[in-house]
Amino acid sequence: MNYPIVIETGSETQAFGVIVPDLPGCFSAGDTFDEAVSGAAEAITLWIEDAIENGQNVPRPSSLDELRAGSGWRGPEWVWGFAAINPALFDDSAEQINITLPRRILARLDRRAKEENKTRSGMIARLALTA
Template identity: 45%
Template sequence: MRYPCVIEPGDETHAFGVIFPDCPGCYSGGDTLEEALNNAPEALAGWMEDMIDEGFPINPPSSFDEVAKNPEYKSWIFAMVDVDLDKLSDKTERINICLPSRVLRRLDNLARKNNENRSSYIASLVMSASA
């Protein structure tokens, strides 16, 4: 999905600042316009992942024209940034892993103590470790 961003022009002493009008608090930047544009997709994807983790909805993107008409961004640069929403999906996927029997017994015991199954317990561990 493509999201509009606006870039505040930089110069020799100021970085180029990137904001996403549809994503409050999402910003990026770079010392050059090229660097700012290269950094923008990672900032947008990271912001979206944080919002999903916190249970907040992701706003749909505004049209490019809608953002460009905003007088607040009169002398700014406009661009569109792609984000792969499939990478942010919570759709479950079946995987096949091999674990030693001893580890599998521990996993089952820990999952049972937490009223979870193997899959949800492993997912909980990964999410808490990456927080």
């Protein structure tokens, strides 16, 4: 999945800035063009994860042509591009897995799950998301 991004060209003394028009408040920067684009992909991923955790809708990527036609980002200082995002970020389907853990770890996990009124799977998911 590719989100359109707008890159403000940098120089030897100014960083490259990146704006993600589809995701309000999502931006990034880097000392080089490549760093800026990589940073944008990371910023988009974090933005989406935060929105999902907070029950907000995540806008799908807009058409680059539509964004370019209606934007104020025109001129030689702005370059349009895309940041590739793993579509699995949007996949909430459950998948059964098989893991092996020492019994003492399972006992601690089960105890914490019970204290928080969660299942073992729910506890593992919560811990993974907060790590």
